[in-house]
Amino acid sequence: xxxxxxxxxxxxxxxxxxxxxxxxxxxxxxxxxxxxxxxxxxxxxxxxxxxxxxxxxxxxxxxxxxxxxxxxxxxxxxxxxxxxxxxxxxxxxxxxxxxxxxxxxxxxxxxxxxxxxxxxxxxxxxxxxxxxxxxxxxxxxxxxxxxxxxxxxxxxxxxxxxxxxxxxxxxxxxxxxxxxxxxxxxxxxxxxx
Amino acid sequence: xxxxxxxxxxxxxxxxxxxxxxxxxxxxxxxxxxxxxxxxxxxxxxxxxxxxxxxxxxxxxxxxxxxxxxxxxxxxxxxxxxxxxxxxxxxxxxxxxxxxxxxxxxxxxxxxxxxxxxxxxxxxxxxxxxxxxxxxxxxxxxxxxxxxxxxxxxxxxxxxxxxxxxxxxxxxxxxxxxxxxxxxxxxxxxxxx
Numbered sequence: 001x002x003x004x005x006x007x008x009x010x011x012x013x014x015x016x017x018x019x020x021x022x023x024x025x026x027x028x029x030x031x032x033x034x035x036x037x038x039x040x041x042x043x044x045x046x047x048x049x050x051x052x053x054x055x056x057x058x059x060x061x062x063x064x065x066x067x068x069x070x071x072x073x074x075x076x077x078x079x080x081x082x083x084x085x086x087x088x089x090x091x092x093x094x095x096x097x098x099x100x101x102x103x104x105x106x107x108x109x110x111x112x113x114x115x116x117x118x119x120x121x122x123x124x125x126x127x128x129x130x131x132x133x134x135x136x137x138x139x140x141x142x143x144x145x146x147x148x149x150x151x152x153x154x155x156x157x158x159x160x161x162x163x164x165x166x167x168x169x170x171x172x173x174x175x176x177x178x179x180x181x182x183x184x185x186x187x188x189x190x191x192x193x
Numbered sequence: 194x195x196x197x198x199x200x201x202x203x204x205x206x207x208x209x210x211x212x213x214x215x216x217x218x219x220x221x222x223x224x225x226x227x228x229x230x231x232x233x234x235x236x237x238x239x240x241x242x243x244x245x246x247x248x249x250x251x252x253x254x255x256x257x258x259x260x261x262x263x264x265x266x267x268x269x270x271x272x273x274x275x276x277x278x279x280x281x282x283x284x285x286x287x288x289x290x291x292x293x294x295x296x297x298x299x300x301x302x303x304x305x306x307x308x309x310x311x312x313x314x315x316x317x318x319x320x321x322x323x324x325x326x327x328x329x330x331x332x333x334x335x336x337x338x339x340x341x342x343x344x345x346x347x348x349x350x351x352x353x354x355x356x357x358x359x360x361x362x363x364x365x366x367x368x369x370x371x372x373x374x375x376x377x378x379x380x381x382x383x384x385x386x
Binding site for chain 1: 252254255260262274275278279307308311314315317318321322323324325326328329330331332333335336337338368
């Protein structure tokens with residue numbers, strides 16, 4: 001639990017009883033590489049705090065291919081908010097890309113936690129602020145940057161992460177074809193950058 | 194204030210003293226059409242709850258043109274979260290597209306409000322959940338829909354709104370050139386759809 005406690009304390013002032021509360025409602029789960037935590041067509045009943053490992057969310061696009069929406073790594077809450085909050089069927093899949101150890105929090109326990117603890121309510125609000133800011137930046141990059149600039153920016157912002165994910169998945173997340181990503185990488189190697 | 198009170202009560206359980214608290218820290222402002230509420234290069238010190246009117250946020254893109262990021266209408270909180278939360282210089286502009294009546298909430302008052310009132314803390318968390326869900330849907334549309342599908346979807350989701358905004362601004366928000374939007378609209382008229 002220590003990892004989650006530290007993450008919470010980074011963003012909110014919480015008491016020992018707040019931490020005990022969240023401990024009492026989360027359960028540890030391990031998913032093997034390639035396991036699905038959520039499959040499209042089902043409701044997303046949980047938020048997952050990633051203790052170790054790496055996962056992705058994706059949907060099947062109109063062309064029948066997989067479009068990656070988000071990656072999640074350590075200290076990240078992974079869920080489909082749309083389904084989790086609106087209690088609706090999800091069209092996303094969440095899949096482990098490595099063996100993943102997570103803490104699982106159900107919708108009803110989440111509701112209980114934020115209604116009971118001001119500190120945890122604040123924690124989840126602050127997390128959402130960060131997520132919204134990241135989304136807005138991403139939308140702005142998508143409008144304003146060339147493919148090469150987007151790739152450079154992602155590399156600079158997530159140097160460790162780029163090593164952990166296959167190139168074709170990175171291409172999907174960035175909205176490129178794998179061929180386009182290869183071309184950028186080749187050019188960079190030739191330029192020594 | 195009634196409009197804001199109703200909006201808050203839609204999303205959170207609040208007491209009369211919660212409502213009095215937010216009333217005591219917000220101030221009403223009127224902006225004329227074309228006035229800027231925020232100019233790039235300055236810090237965004239406020240959140241604005243829109244009582245009436247319509248506004249946009251935009252930035253100057255790499256090609257020297259205006260790229261619209263968001264529109265805001267009645268019952269919408271408008272701000273640059275990135276600057277407001279991180280207390281950093283904004284690269285966005287927020288501009289009134291009609292005469293706008295807003296309630297203004299400063300960063301320090303916001304901090305005070307969410308720290309003091311559990312009900313208002315929840316209100317702002319729920320607003321952010323909705324915002325994050327909307328962002329995620331938008332990112333998914335950008336990846337998956339053709340220009341025509343994006344335009345149809347926006348029209349269906351925001352029928353009243355489309356009438357209030359000049360076509361070239363709508364094109365910018367959707368990531369089209371004005372020429373591309375004209376082409377789609379012309380095709381629709383020819384097809385009677």
